[in-house]
Amino acid sequence: MTEQTSVYAVLLQLEREARHAESEDAFRFVVVNQTRRLVAFRQAVLVRLEGPGLFVVDAVSNVPVIDREAPLVRWIARVLAALRPDLPPETPLEPGQPAGRRLDPAALPEALRADWAEWWLPEALWQPLTAPDGRLLGGLVLLREEPFKPAERVLADRLADAYAHAWEALRRRLGRRFADARTHRRRRWIMAAAAAVAVVVLAWPVRQSALAPAEVVPRDPWMVAAPLEGVVEEVLVQPNQPVALGDVLFRFEEAPLRARRDVAAKQLAVAEADLRLAQQGAFRDVTRKGEVALKEAAVALRQAELAYAEEMLARAVVTAPAAGVAVFADRDHWTGRPVAVGERVMVVADPARTELRAWLPVSDAIGLEPGTDVRLFLAVDPLAPVAAVLRRASYDAEMRPDGVLAYRIEAEFDGDTAAAAPRLGLQGTAKLYGERAPLAFTLFRRPIATVRQVLGL
Known part of the structure; x- marks a missing residue:
């Protein structure tokens, strides 16, 4: 294969790789890294035109990720903004003449020209990337020590035309993706706004x-509790029944209480008889006068027991402490049930x-x-x-x-x-x-x- 045939094969291969790139990252890789297979250079920079004199660095050869805040990237943007390669050349191009031109550092301000030797090589070729409709998409800057030969500039111009066509086609092909990205950004803005509203709503003070x-x-009901210990014989009112002051609510079994009262009464009678005997004996025998005091104390004790038994018998019938409604659950629950002193049976309440x-x-x-x-x-x-x-x-x-x-x-x-x-x-x-x-x-x-x-x- 001759050298000319090899050049054409590489040119066609690069055009094919650029046109078949599936993403802009793949396209940038071909432009800044694979172009050296056809045109020798030390470094290549792909820039995108965002506006008059406004260039954005998209890719740099041998650099996988571009940091747009890096000093070199910012310096490149300032250099291109100063040289304005996006403007038409002062001398119109002749038919068939390559569109690429040399970037002259002498045309830069002193502040930028002083850094040229540090950041860039002496020879810089600006190769514009122009869409089929004539719009300037950006450009490819090729850097090396030796000047570019006319043949190399022709090849670079031909390759730049293919690159520009492929770049424009790729943008159109990815237009839907860009629209989706814009929709995604709009959705993110909507979500951010919704989140802000949610934060405001969640921070809004409300009553717990x-x-x-x-x-x-x-x-303030009247509590009706068991006044004594015993068995409830009968509940005389219905649940929720209105009652008046003094109405009988329920009664206890009275048989044990009556028996206790009767026993207390008989014990009192016996104590009183003993007291009378002691008093009569004291008249006949002075030494028995001490027994009288003991018998009197026994009589007082039996009288207290009888009074207590009669009071308990009187408490066997429980009456309403005030007018109202008898509030309790069920009569059968209490009938025949033993209760302790103070146990609540029901309440009388004002409805x-x-x-x-x-x-x-x-x-x-x-x-x-x-x-x-x-x-x-x-x-x-x-x-x-x-x-x-x-x-x-x-x-x-x-x-x-x-x-x-x-x-x-x-x-x-x-x-x-x-x-x-x-x-x-x-x-x-x-x-x-x-x-x-x-x-x-x-x-x-x-x-x-x-x-x-x-x-x-």
């Missing part, structure tokens, strides 16, 4: 709130005086102060919340029958709804309002608390 199971209970009682689980606890708002959503009418005002929140948590550790919450129905307060026994859900806090804290308070408990952070 918590939900707790609640019920309507009597306010017009009710309050809200809720149980706030420890895991949902928030800061609550007396006087804050409470809303009760009754199960029978969840669409009509009832307003209330917090009266008390316990400091100590209690174990509820369902096994949940919770704080006792008591609230009063406000003045507007007191006249139409819910009836006793209704249940629902209470919404408790606390202090204001960022929305993010309100939403993630429980997850944060769980993580702290599990991980100890």
